[in-house]
Amino acid sequence: MDALPLLKVENLSLEFRTRSGTVRALENVSLEVGKGETVGIVGESGSGKSVLSFAVLRILDPAGRVTSGSIRFAGMDMLAAGEADLQEVRGREIAMIFQNPRTALNPIRRVGAQIEDVLRAHAATLREDLKRRVIETLARVRIPDPERRYAAYPFELSGGQCQRVMIALALACNPALLIADEPTTGLDVTTQAAIMQLVSELARERHMATILITHDLALASEHCDRIVVMHAGHVVETSPTRLLFERPCHPYTSRLIASTPTPEIAIESLASIPGNLPDLRRADLPSCRFYARCDRALDKCAAEPLPALSPGPGRRVHCFNPL
Amino acid sequence: MDTAAPLTSAATAAARPGWRETLAHVRYVATENPVTLGAFGLFLAFVALAILGPWLAPYDPLASDTARALQAPSARNWFGTDALGRDILSRIIVAARLDFGIAVSAVLASFLVGAALGSLAGFFGGWSDRLIGRLADTIMAFPLFVLAMGIVAALGNTVANIILATAIINLPFYIRVARAEVNVRRNAGYVDAARLAGNSDLRTLAVHVFPNVLPPMMVQISLNMGWAILNAAGLSFIGLGVRPPEAEWGIMVAEGATYIISGEWWVALFPGATLMLAVFCFNLLGDGLRDIMDPRMRT
Amino acid sequence: MNVLDCLELCKRFPVPRHGLLHAVDEVSFSIGQGESVGLVGESGCGKSTLVRLVTRMLDPTAGDIVYRGRNIGFIPARSFAGTQFRPKIQMVFQDPADSLNPRFTAFDAIAEPLRRLASMGDAAELRLQVAEAARRVGLAEELLPRFPHQLSGGQKARVGIARAIALMPDLLVLDEPTAALDVSVQATILKLLAELKRDLGMSYLFVSHDLNVVRMLCDRVIVMYLGKIVEQGPAGELFRRPAHPYTRALVGAIPAIGGRRRGRELLPGEPRSPINPEPQVCRFYGRCPREEERCRREAPPLREVAPGHAAACHFATQGPRIDG
Numbered sequence: 001m002d003a004l005p006l007l008k009v010e011n012l013s014l015e016f017r018t019r020s021g022t023v024r025a026l027e028n029v030s031l032e033v034g035k036g037e038t039v040g041i042v043g044e045s046g047s048g049k050s051v052l053s054f055a056v057l058r059i060l061d062p063a064g065r066v067t068s069g070s071i072r073f074a075g076m077d078m079l080a081a082g083e084a085d086l087q088e089v090r091g092r093e094i095a096m097i098f099q100n101p102r103t104a105l106n107p108i109r110r111v112g113a114q115i116e117d118v119l120r121a122h123a124a125t126l127r128e129d130l131k132r133r134v135i136e137t138l139a140r141v142r143i144p145d146p147e148r149r150y151a152a153y154p155f156e157l158s159g160g161q162c163q164r165v166m167i168a169l170a171l172a173c174n175p176a177l178l179i180a181d182e183p184t185t186g187l188d189v190t191t192q193a194a195i196m197q198l199v200s201e202l203a204r205e206r207h208m209a210t211i212l213i214t215h216d217l218a219l220a221s222e223h224c225d226r227i228v229v230m231h232a233g234h235v236v237e238t239s240p241t242r243l244l245f246e247r248p249c250h251p252y253t254s255r256l257i258a259s260t261p262t263p264e265i266a267i268e269s270l271a272s273i274p275g276n277l278p279d280l281r282r283a284d285l286p287s288c289r290f291y292a293r294c295d296r297a298l299d300k301c302a303a304e305p306l307p308a309l310s311p312g313p314g315r316r317v318h319c320f321n322p323l
Numbered sequence: 324m325d326t327a328a329p330l331t332s333a334a335t336a337a338a339r340p341g342w343r344e345t346l347a348h349v350r351y352v353a354t355e356n357p358v359t360l361g362a363f364g365l366f367l368a369f370v371a372l373a374i375l376g377p378w379l380a381p382y383d384p385l386a387s388d389t390a391r392a393l394q395a396p397s398a399r400n401w402f403g404t405d406a407l408g409r410d411i412l413s414r415i416i417v418a419a420r421l422d423f424g425i426a427v428s429a430v431l432a433s434f435l436v437g438a439a440l441g442s443l444a445g446f447f448g449g450w451s452d453r454l455i456g457r458l459a460d461t462i463m464a465f466p467l468f469v470l471a472m473g474i475v476a477a478l479g480n481t482v483a484n485i486i487l488a489t490a491i492i493n494l495p496f497y498i499r500v501a502r503a504e505v506n507v508r509r510n511a512g513y514v515d516a517a518r519l520a521g522n523s524d525l526r527t528l529a530v531h532v533f534p535n536v537l538p539p540m541m542v543q544i545s546l547n548m549g550w551a552i553l554n555a556a557g558l559s560f561i562g563l564g565v566r567p568p569e570a571e572w573g574i575m576v577a578e579g580a581t582y583i584i585s586g587e588w589w590v591a592l593f594p595g596a597t598l599m600l601a602v603f604c605f606n607l608l609g610d611g612l613r614d615i616m617d618p619r620m621r622t
Numbered sequence: 623m624n625v626l627d628c629l630e631l632c633k634r635f636p637v638p639r640h641g642l643l644h645a646v647d648e649v650s651f652s653i654g655q656g657e658s659v660g661l662v663g664e665s666g667c668g669k670s671t672l673v674r675l676v677t678r679m680l681d682p683t684a685g686d687i688v689y690r691g692r693n694i695g696f697i698p699a700r701s702f703a704g705t706q707f708r709p710k711i712q713m714v715f716q717d718p719a720d721s722l723n724p725r726f727t728a729f730d731a732i733a734e735p736l737r738r739l740a741s742m743g744d745a746a747e748l749r750l751q752v753a754e755a756a757r758r759v760g761l762a763e764e765l766l767p768r769f770p771h772q773l774s775g776g777q778k779a780r781v782g783i784a785r786a787i788a789l790m791p792d793l794l795v796l797d798e799p800t801a802a803l804d805v806s807v808q809a810t811i812l813k814l815l816a817e818l819k820r821d822l823g824m825s826y827l828f829v830s831h832d833l834n835v836v837r838m839l840c841d842r843v844i845v846m847y848l849g850k851i852v853e854q855g856p857a858g859e860l861f862r863r864p865a866h867p868y869t870r871a872l873v874g875a876i877p878a879i880g881g882r883r884r885g886r887e888l889l890p891g892e893p894r895s896p897i898n899p900e901p902q903v904c905r906f907y908g909r910c911p912r913e914e915e916r917c918r919r920e921a922p923p924l925r926e927v928a929p930g931h932a933a934a935c936h937f938a939t940q941g942p943r944i945d946g
Contacts, residue, residue, distance in 0.1 A: 044804040045775075144891060158892060159665070188664035189831060193875035194888050215805065218877035245879050259809045261834035262879060263861065267816050270838070272809035276774055512721025516731075516785065518679060519713055521703045521738035534725045 006177060006209050007033040012069035014055055021281035025051050026233045038210040040224035042217055046277045047230040049213045053179045057094060058086050092122040095170035099182040101162035105154040111165045112150035115172055122173040137168045141198060160191035171202060181213045196223055217260050221245060229253045232277050232289040239315040249317040251296050296321045359611030365604040372419035380413035384570045393587050403589040405578060414570035415597050421571050426551035429489035434544060437497025445505030446528045459495035467492040467554060475563050485564030489554055500543050504536040545609035549602035556598055572598045623691050625793050625825045626653040631685035633671050641898035645671040647849035658819060658826040660840035662833060666893055668849040669829050677713050677795055678702040709739045712791040716798040718778035722770040728781045729766040735789050755784040759814060776807040795827045833876050837861050845869050848896050848905040851924060855931030865933035867912045887911055912937055
């Protein structure tokens with residue numbers, strides 16, 4: 001990994017003001033992504049993984065507020081940057097693809113026109129060249145019959161094809177970082193395989209860093225160099241992929257792995273995690289938000305601020321009683 | 324858990340959330356939003372006027388006293404007197420009952436019939452949808468005033484006929500809203516679940532889908548009330564339905580219109596302002612009503 | 623006697639100006655007493671339509687649906703609710719948030735089928751039955767007065783299951799029952815489903831896109847593609863040694879912890895159109911890594927490749943072991 005990380009999030013905390021209280025959505029979250037690296041952020045619903053990516057791009061809901069920490073992208077302070085600078089970065093340096101590709105595309109505009117928008121905004125392209133470049137981009141994401149699909153509306157395309165269009169949109173300007181937020185949730189498993197292979201290939205080709213946000217551990221294990229495990233707004237563990245699965249350190253990670261169905265295990269050995277996510281609006285949350293559901297919990301896990309242990313090279317775990 | 328264990332109080336109370344809970348919820352909604360609270364208060368004031376009108380009025384609204392005609396607002400007659408010496412404040416108070424009565428009757432009739440038709444059209448589709456759609460289109464072809472005049476000519480110039488005309492004109496509004504809302508929910512999982520539980524199509528529509536359609540319709544009903552009051556006033560302004568010496572806001576504005584030029588501004592202004600306040604109140608109330616009806620707001 | 627037999631079941635939808643969409647095309651299968659049959663396939667394969675046919679919410683265009691020897695396919699869907707069979711075939715829906723009426727409490731939701739289809743003596747007996755159903759699915763009694771938005775995902779899922787088993791059906795159709803749940807909750811629900819099947823002796827038709835889950839919970843599996851069954855067989859065997867090229871691609875595409883996309887066959891192109899399909903062309907033609915000229919002239923029938931294991935492919939043999 002390069003000495004200077006492309007994206008560095010340090011001790012980020014953020015909250016949402018809602019009708020029923022203040023939700024402490026993220027607390028002391030730290031994350032690093034190096035150039036060309038693929039990092040997976042894995043967590044269940046309510047873990048804060050999507051919120052983190054919105055925070056990086058500064059596209060949080062107005063009710064959200066960063067309370068501490070920093071986000072630096074290629075040296076630029078994202079939290080202090082003005083809207084004009086951010087607009088330069090969004091789409092050109094950092095691109096994002098979302099879940100539900102069909103709804104993420106504008107339903108009343110042809111896909112060719114949508115890709116042209118991006119090119120026109122960020123890449124100085126001559127008008128004559130626009131259409132040709134768009135068709136080239138569509139071909140590169142392996143959309144069959146790109147000349148005809150140029151004029152298609154999103155509803156005329158399948159879910160997989162829409163996702164390819166989104167990828168084309170995202171990569172139109174050769175960004176340094178691609179954030180993929182659950183890009184294959186809702187797609188068929190064969191389509192998922194094809195889309196993920198496309199993303200991996202394009203990332204490798206362009207030496208592009210990728211953040212893959214997913215709830216699917218197995219998917220992350222196949223495509224990521226490093227994995228960040230999140231729970232209820234905390235990062236609980238960070239580790240290179242293979243080590244994470246060979247020897248998970250955090251109790252949550254281990255239970256999560258044990259509750260993922262695999263071809264080998266029988267239903268009796270499938271683990272589950274008791275209890276529910278803590279209510280993040282409470283003011284009296286324990287230091288470790290997994291405290292109530294953990295079978296290795298100690299008294300100090302609720303009271304004292306969590307440590308940052310380093311059980312191995314490139315590994316970090318925030319736990320008083322790791323495995 | 325032993326199956327022979329006695330029923331706990333939780334299970335016994337598991338039927339419907341009681342009225343106590345509903346009242347608490349209403350209070351919550353009202354206090355959350357001061358505007359709603361204000362509108363609600365105003366609404367209650369109007370309802371009080373409508374119910375208690377005749378007892379609250381300081382003077383007899385029909386008693387004319389030509390000696391006191393066209394007196395400016397004073398300590399004696401807060402809103403002044405009209406051309407026949409009648410106290411305007413009293414007439415306004417008493418008129419609340421008539422205006423509200425007309426508006427509520429018309430809206431209720433049109434809501435009941437329109438929502439039923441619209442729901443059927445939205446749920447079953449096919450020929451019922453087409454038929455009801457054509458009906459709505461036909462009605463929409465008529466402007467209210469033309470239809471009212473037609474009905475008056477055919478059936479007579481009474482308040483009941485005005486209510487009928489207003490209700491008919493308003494029907495497509497509810498048909499459209501109900502149809503759209505039911506259509507959206509028609510394929511929801513719980514609709515299939517209701518069928519699996521043994522409900523007939525009609526029962527599924529009535530018991531399972533329609534109650535979910537009510538919250539969005541509440542806003543519509545409230546806005547509609549404002550429109551209905553305005554229309555009742557408008558029709559009597561041109562002489563249809565309510566006739567002198569009845570007190571009604573629209574007729575009072577009509578009577579006062581001729582006096583504006585000669586400087587007796589109060590004869591038209593006060594009834595007009597009351598009309599405006601009533602419509603305003605209903606428009607604001609719409610959101611609050613929907614929040615009360617929507618169980619998702621209950622936390 | 624089997625709980626369910628489907629014989630040459632067809633459902634065709636007219637598409638204006640285009641022709642007929644063959645959503646389900648001559649599908650035949652059976653579900654025995656206490657058996658758990660998995661139904662897998664990707665979007666457009668017809669499994670949702672098949673589910674609606676089996677639960678009698680939709681009428682077939684052709685073919686028979688037989689419940690314990692009685693032909694229920696002839697009963698129009700509209701009047702099925704009034705028959706004695708309605709309580710026997712029930713369903714657990716995919717999205718608990720969507721399948722629970724937002725205006726009904728958990729109690730109401732579970733009580734509804736009992737009110738409509740079971741003769742309850744009085745309110746007290748109804749409460750008893752609802753409490754019993756809730757107990758069976760591990761739903762705490764104090765949750766019964768709550769509305770869906772006040773329940774967690776796992777709790778909503780339990781309400782959906784309680785509602786479906788309240789009438790003690792013979793056949794329970796489960797349409798992606800854990801798809802909307804977090805993986806930590808999923809395990810509990812799956813174990814619950816396994817337990818219920820054992821205790822209540824129900825048969826399951828388990829529809830899921832998650833092949834690992836299907837493998838865990840099902841005795842036999844049916845694989846559908848474009849309205850047809852392309853393979854069916856015992857769960858373990860079908861996944862370990864898939865005979866049909868589509869099944870092979872499907873199994874190979876599942877991400878696995880520690881697996882690094884070994885020899886994964888990615889399917890090119892898009893599925894053929896289900897509208898007016900040519901009956902002599904194999905539905906998988908055009909995407910199949912194994913296809914030949916013959917596949918275009920002669921659509922392969924479903925043929926046994928091993929005891930209890932059949933596939934619709936000219937070249938079907940129990941393929942080499944796919945690891946895992």
